[in-house]
Amino acid sequence: MDALFSFLQQHLEAVYIVILSVFLGVEVISRVPSVLHTPLMSGANAIHGVVIIGAIIVMGEAEADNYLALVLGFLAVILGTINVVGGFVVTDRMLEMFKSKKTK
DSSP states (O other): OHHHHHHHHHTHHHHHHHHHHHHHHHHHHHTSOGGGHHHHHHHHHHTHHHHHHHHHHHHHHSOTTOHHHHHHHHHHHHHHHHHHHHHHHHHHHHHHHTSOOOOO
16 A cells, blocks of 8 residues: 555656546536537547557567466457447448438
């Protein structure tokens, strides 16, 4: 516990920045109209591409007998890919709702 308190004391400015960014994020998201939530969330899901790249790097740097790193990296790649694809599918379905329907 002392190590945690000493870490927080040494990095107090970073802690303040994280707390401020949490409050700022909540305020920004709460003021977004509900119509825009789906495209913003799908864009945020696309950021999981960074997770996929990081997981691939972890798996590439892991030793062959480090099964924990390999399994966690594999799961991160799978779940990140599902999240990215799902975000784009949701966005595509949402944009289809706004297209005018052609009459025959």
